[in-house]
Amino acid sequence: MSEQQEAVHGAVELRYDPELRDYTAALRARGRVSAAARRQRILVGAATVCLVAATFLSLARGADMPAALPVALLVCGSLLFLSPWLVARQLFRFVRRQGEFRVRVEESGVSVDTHNASTVIRWQAQPRYMETADLFVMLSDDKNATSLTVIAKRGARDRSDVDRLREILDRHLTKV
Structure with a gap:
């Protein structure tokens, strides 16, 4: 040769x-081809949309909004964006060792x-x-x-x- x-x-x-950012980026990339990640995004996204609609309906009716509603909205919305980072943090604890x-x-x-x-x-x-x-x-x-x-x-x-x-x-x- x-x-x-x-x-x-x-x-x-x-x-x-x-580095942690390596695994966060890798899991985000994997999420684009993973059926489970797509299902999770759809379910959490749908739950977030439902919670936003329920919040607006409560406000439009002038009814008292249950305290759990904004908390659930915050949790679902956060999970939608933070889950790759959260999983990467867990994985990185092992990897960095x-x-x-x-x-x-x-x-x-x-x-x-x-x-x-x-x-x-x-x-x-x-x-x-x-x-x-x-x-x-x-x-x-x-x-x-x-x-x-x-x-x-x-x-x-x-x-x-x-x-x-x-x-x-x-x-x-x-x-x-």
Whole structure:
């Protein structure tokens, strides 16, 4: 293999410390393809709309508004926007104890090494991916995208590594 081919088809290595924002963004991205997340958004959104309508009807009639109504509206509205962050916080408690992430992406799959664990993910295990401004998020192909792998672009040595990583993912995974 020539040096140029080696540079294009060689492994990409990244090193980074995980951050809460990585997992918040990854869960928001996953929520766009997860059936369970869509159901949750629809149900919480519908509950919020119903509570807003009930509040306006109470106010329009001049009736006393039950105290629980604004509280329920606040809770439902907050859940609609905060749930990815809340779940990411719980997940991040575990992730941050892993220490620095060392990720190697190559033609056979992705390996992730931390201070406490090593994992190899073959392309068949997570055959889809999404890209955000700061991340690549690999996803399982079940309807809820139960399994995911977060790869932070900031761990790349330079921009060309990010481009090569994208090329490897494009060759082996379906971009969603």
